[in-house]
Amino acid sequence: MDFTFFLIQALNGVQYGLLLFLIASGLTLIFGIMHVINLAHGAFYMVGAYLVWSLTGVFDSFVVAILASIVCAAALGWVIERFLVIHLYNRDHLDQVLLTYGLILVLNEVQRMMFGSDVHSVAVPEAVRYSIPLTDMMSYPVYRLLLAGICLALAVAMYWIIQRTRLGMWIRAGAANREMTASLGIDIRRLNALVFAAGTALAAFAGMIAAPLSSVYPGMGDNVIIISFVVVVIGGIGSVKGAFLGALAIGLTDTFGRVLLPEMSSVMVYALMAAVLLWKPNGLFARA
Amino acid sequence: MTTFKTSFSRRAAVKAAMAFGVGLAAAGAMTATTSTGANAADPVKVGLMLPYSGTYAALGEAITNGFNLAVEESGGKLGGRDISTVKLDDESDPGKAVQNANKMIKGENVDLLVGTVHSGVAMGMVRAVKDSGTLMMIPNAGAGPATGQLCSENVFRTSFSNWQPAYPMGDVAYDKGYRNVVTMTWKYGAGEEAVAGFKEAFTKRGGKIAQEIYVPFPNVEFQANLTEIASLKPDAVFVFFAGGGAVKFVKDYAAAGLKGSVPLLGSGFLTEGTLQAQGDAAEGILTTLHYADTLDNPKNKAFRDAYKAKFGKEADIYAVQGYDTAQLFQIGLEAVGGDMARKDELIKAMEQAKINSPRGDFTISAAHNPVQDIYLREVRNGENVVIGVAAEDLSDPAPGCKMATN
Numbered sequence: 001m002d003f004t005f006f007l008i009q010a011l012n013g014v015q016y017g018l019l020l021f022l023i024a025s026g027l028t029l030i031f032g033i034m035h036v037i038n039l040a041h042g043a044f045y046m047v048g049a050y051l052v053w054s055l056t057g058v059f060d061s062f063v064v065a066i067l068a069s070i071v072c073a074a075a076l077g078w079v080i081e082r083f084l085v086i087h088l089y090n091r092d093h094l095d096q097v098l099l100t101y102g103l104i105l106v107l108n109e110v111q112r113m114m115f116g117s118d119v120h121s122v123a124v125p126e127a128v129r130y131s132i133p134l135t136d137m138m139s140y141p142v143y144r145l146l147l148a149g150i151c152l153a154l155a156v157a158m159y160w161i162i163q164r165t166r167l168g169m170w171i172r173a174g175a176a177n178r179e180m181t182a183s184l185g186i187d188i189r190r191l192n193a194l195v196f197a198a199g200t201a202l203a204a205f206a207g208m209i210a211a212p213l214s215s216v217y218p219g220m221g222d223n224v225i226i227i228s229f230v231v232v233v234i235g236g237i238g239s240v241k242g243a244f245l246g247a248l249a250i251g252l253t254d255t256f257g258r259v260l261l262p263e264m265s266s267v268m269v270y271a272l273m274a275a276v277l278l279w280k281p282n283g284l285f286a287r288a
Numbered sequence: 289m290t291t292f293k294t295s296f297s298r299r300a301a302v303k304a305a306m307a308f309g310v311g312l313a314a315a316g317a318m319t320a321t322t323s324t325g326a327n328a329a330d331p332v333k334v335g336l337m338l339p340y341s342g343t344y345a346a347l348g349e350a351i352t353n354g355f356n357l358a359v360e361e362s363g364g365k366l367g368g369r370d371i372s373t374v375k376l377d378d379e380s381d382p383g384k385a386v387q388n389a390n391k392m393i394k395g396e397n398v399d400l401l402v403g404t405v406h407s408g409v410a411m412g413m414v415r416a417v418k419d420s421g422t423l424m425m426i427p428n429a430g431a432g433p434a435t436g437q438l439c440s441e442n443v444f445r446t447s448f449s450n451w452q453p454a455y456p457m458g459d460v461a462y463d464k465g466y467r468n469v470v471t472m473t474w475k476y477g478a479g480e481e482a483v484a485g486f487k488e489a490f491t492k493r494g495g496k497i498a499q500e501i502y503v504p505f506p507n508v509e510f511q512a513n514l515t516e517i518a519s520l521k522p523d524a525v526f527v528f529f530a531g532g533g534a535v536k537f538v539k540d541y542a543a544a545g546l547k548g549s550v551p552l553l554g555s556g557f558l559t560e561g562t563l564q565a566q567g568d569a570a571e572g573i574l575t576t577l578h579y580a581d582t583l584d585n586p587k588n589k590a591f592r593d594a595y596k597a598k599f600g601k602e603a604d605i606y607a608v609q610g611y612d613t614a615q616l617f618q619i620g621l622e623a624v625g626g627d628m629a630r631k632d633e634l635i636k637a638m639e640q641a642k643i644n645s646p647r648g649d650f651t652i653s654a655a656h657n658p659v660q661d662i663y664l665r666e667v668r669n670g671e672n673v674v675i676g677v678a679a680e681d682l683s684d685p686a687p688g689c690k691m692a693t694n
Contacts, residue, residue, distance in 0.1 A: 005519045012511040109341075117346035119532050121539065121565035131545050138518035139545030144511075214508060215539070215565050217532030219343050223506060255512040258503070266475065266504035 008134055009255055015144055017251020018151035019210060023224055024231035024243045025158060026202030032238020033175040033195050036088055037096045040103035041203050042225030047107060048073055048204025049211040049220060050115055053122050062125040066208050070201050077200025081193045089192070108219060117218050122211040147209055154202075155244055162240060171195065175238065230269055234276050236283030245284055246276075331370035332621070332628060335398035337388060337413065338427075340377040343531060344405045346561070347606045348377075351427045353599050354610025355402065358618070361594070366614065367621025374398065378409050385412025393420045399628045400425065402613055405606075407431035407450075407477050414438055423631065427613045428606060432481050435657035437688035442631075444638060444656045446612045448578055449684040450481035451488075454555045456662045456678035457526060457576045458489025461553055466523035469553075470498050472513060473528040474505035482528035482555045490526075498522045508536045514544045525550055530557040535565040542569035556580075556665065556672070561604055563670050570667045576679075578660045579605045579647040580672045588646040603646075612645045616652070619643070655686035 027041045051072055055065035080103070088096045123129075124143045131139035162168040173181040174191050182188045207221070214220070231250055235242025250269050257268030264271075276284065336355065338348035352375070359371050374396050378388055385408065392398050393416060401417060401424045404410050410429035417424040417440070424443045426434060430450035434443065461469060469490060473479030479502070487497055498520050501513050517525060525546075529537045534557065541547055547569065556577020563570055581592070581604065591611065595603035616638055623637030624630040642651050643658075650660035664678040686692040 002519075005515060008515050009512060012515055016509055016511065112341065112345060117343075117349070119535050119562055119565045121535055121567065123567070124543075131543060133545065135518060137521060137546065137549050138515060141543040143543075213536075213540070213543075215532045215535035217343065217535075218345065220532065223508070254509070258512045259516050262502065265502075266507075 004135060008138065008140070009259060010252070011140070013252035013255035014248065015148045015251070016255060017248035018148045018155075019206065020227060020231055020251055021155060021244050021247035022151045022209075023203060023206040024228040024235075024247055025155070025240060026199035026206075027228050028232045028235065028238055028240060028243045029158075029202070030196060030199040031232065032240075033171055034085075034089070034192050036085060036196075037093050037100065038199070039097055039100040039225065040107065041100075041199075041228060042221030042223070043104045043107040044073065044077070044200050044203035044221070045207040045210075045224050046111065046219070046221035047076065048207030049122075049214075049216045050111060050207075051204065052208040052211050053120050053216045054115070056122055062122070062212070066205075069208050070205055073204030074197040074201040076204075077197035078193055080200070081196035085196060086189075086192075104221070107221075111218060120216040122216060124212040141213075143212060147213070150209060155240075158240055227269070230273050232283075234273050234283055236280075236286035239283070239285035242283055242285030331372040332366065332400070332626070333396065333398045334371055334373045334400045334402060334617075335376065335392035335396055336373055337376045337378050337392055337401060337403035339380045339405050340375065342380050344380050347405045347428060350604055350606035351402075351405070351610030351613070353595065354603070354607035354612075355427070355614045357591075357595060357598060357607075358611045358614030360598075362618060366618040367624070367626040369621060369626040378404050378406070380404075380406040380409060382406065382408030382412055385409040386416050389413040389416035390420075393417065393422050399423065400617060402427055404429055407434075410434055411438070414440065414443055417442060423634075425613050425617065427609045430481070431477055432684070433688075435653070435655040435684060435689065436686045439655045439686060439689035439691050441635060441691070444616065444652065446616055446643075446658060447609045448660075449657050449686075450478045450555075451485035452657075452660075452682060452684050453557075453577045453662055454482035454485035454526075454528065455489045456664070456682065457553055457555065457574075458486045458491075458495070459493065460574065460576065460664055460678055461486075461490055461524055461526065462493040462495050464524070464551075466495065466551070468496050468498050468523045469526055470501065470517050470520055470522040470524075471526045472501040472503070472517070474507075474533065475502035476505040478530075479505075479528045483526070486526050486555075506533060508533050510537055510540050511544070514540060514546060517550065518544065518546060522550060524553055526553045527558060528555045530560070531562070534558045535562045538562070538566045538573065539569045547572075556605075559665070559667055559672055563667065563672070567670075570670075573667045575665050575667075575672070576662050577605070577665060577672075578650075578658070578662055579608055580663055580665050580674045581605075582671055582673055583647065583663070584674070585646075585648060587644055587648075591646040605647075608646045612643055612647075612650075615643050615645065616641055651681075653683045653686065653692065655684065655689040655692040657684045657686065659683040 030036055030038050051069035052065050055068050059065050128142045128146055131141045133139040170186050174188055231243055231246045235246030253268050253272045258265040336352055338351055339345055340348050392401055401422050403413055405428045407429040410426055411431055414434050421442055426445040428447045430448050432449050435445050471483045473483050552573050554575045556575040559570055559575050592603045619641040620634040620638040624634045639652055648661050650658045653659050659681050661677050662679040662682050663674045664676045665672040666675050
């Protein structure tokens with residue numbers, strides 16, 4: 001591999017890692033703050049992709065469709081929290097797994113009833129529908145770069161909100177000690193609903209902006225949920241910073257694993273997870 | 289945690305025991321009703337064990353529609369017997385394949401078991417009917433061993449073997465002047481068998497495979513491998529992908545700028561049912577397959593019109609395969625006057641059958657796989673346009689099949 005291709009592969013790895021971060025961040029947020037294991041996270045990713053696909057047809061604009069889809073996804077998250085997840089806070093993780101697994105089945109079936117089993121695609125917005133030539137043969141789609149930029153911006157925004165704002169302080173306090181935070185007069189129920197809605201919207205948003213790169217098809221969320229959990233476990237459950245580094249590590253490992261050790265490529269990310277867990281059993285940035 | 293665990297397991301155990309008891313009672317009732325009599329006035333019972341949910345749901349539905357259309361066209365009967373069908377969702381889960389097949393064979397007592405799309409599930413079904421001797425027809429799954437190593441008297445296939453549509457592309461690629469080709473597919477049975485077929489024909493002529501790339505199934509992150517292809521600079525790329533993965537691969541391939549410089553070849557499933565989603569990115573892709581929507585013959589036209597009139601959507605290759613499954617069964621049943629007890633004669637008639645299919649006439653090989661033309665197609669204006677016949681009357685070599693050697 002010469003140096004140019006090494007650089008391109010590194011770019012591929014970082015770009016893939018950033019997208020993984022976006023998908024996994026909502027998962028780690030919901031777990032870290034609400035202590036809820038949300039298996040339906042991948043299904044929310046699928047919901048986002050289908051929302052933007054159908055709304056692009058309605059609004060005829062990708063950006064407007066995304067904005068509308070975010071509102072819909074957040075509303076869906078809010079409703080699910082209010083009527084279903086709210087009963088789980090004092091229950092065991094197994095009950096949470098059962099409910100959220102049930103949600104996967106329900107959402108998949110609703111998807112099939114509403115949109116059928118065909119494969120769809122969302123067009124890349126006109127303004128960024130070109131590629132930058134990198135070598136005589138290879139070029140890089142601008143949309144992928146834009147995607148990486150959006151993911152990076154969101155990572156910074158999340159860090160800022162959680163570490164630097166009053167809302168973030170409440171969220172961190174709620175995560176550390178729920179009873180104490182509530183007794184200080186903070187409405188923990190509303191905070192939970194907000195976080196769950198935000199987590200849902202993040203997963204859905206990942207599905208939305210990935211839709212033009214990928215395709216929109218039934219069960220697409222099932223493929224991302226496993227890798228999302230790997231990211232979250234490597235990063236330390238509940239840590240956004242950990243999820244960020246974990247996602248980048250996985251993106252790079254997966255990319256270079258495919259090229260340098262193709263026979264091993266399917267196990268590389270899991271080997272990385274095992275290695276990290278041997279070294280730090282609670283992940284890179286586990287909360288104490 | 290421990291207290292919870294024990295209480296849960298106790299509750300679960302009670303529930304499971306209750307469910308099991310109810311299940312047993314239901315199974316008893318089911319066999320009781322079906323075993324009361326199987327005389328000629330009863331309908332022939334066909335079990336459709338297909339994916340009715342999940343990624344392959346559209347395929348299961350098309351196969352079912354095709355099958356029903358053929359039955360309806362001959363007045364709701366095949367070989368003078370009424371046909372009743374039972375449907376079972378196989379969930380494309382190989383882990384449940386044998387159990388589900390036995391539900392059809394023993395629970396429902398079907399005369400013919402039709403299934404399925406997923407190769408792993410189909411192999412489980414083949415194993416189940418090997419024990420029971422039930423007649424089985426595969427309307428899609430291309431796993432080589434089903435009509436190869438594990439071929440069996442009572443198992444027929446009306447679709448293709450994975451080798452079959454890919455092999456002729458090796459010759460096409462060589463004739464186009466390509467000498468150095470990269471192959472890429474998911475690391476799973478269908479992909480590996482298709483690549484092996486392509487490679488066999490291509491290297492026999494003197495072509496060279498620069499690299500065989502395998503991506504874990506069903507991973508759809510291809511960017512790293514596309515970069516690798518660009519660094520290898522091959523004459524062409526041969527791939528096997530289907531469904532959502534095929535859409536993503538074709539779009540990624542174009543977005544990476546490879547479309548203009550390295551021609552993309554594929555087993556036909558790359559551009560089946562995916563063209564609308566692939567859009568411009570698919571233009572110019574060459575594929576080989578035993579069917580094309582645009583195939584110009586009267587049977588295909590009539591079939592497509594009837595299908596559209598009845599189901600309100602365009603027919604596809606899976607519908608054709610479902611249709612031909614019923615057609616082949618009809619030939620067998622007619623030969624024995626609808627008497628399922630004369631199974632040996634029925635099988636013999638199906639072995640000698642010539643099926644008038646929308647894909648063109650085909651016959652059945654000694655290993656019970658179709659002997660059929662493979663068409664060369666090019667994507668033009670969002671359609672698979674047939675530009676020639678890549679291989680005439682192509683028969684799968686059926687390695688390891690005892691029925692094929694004598």
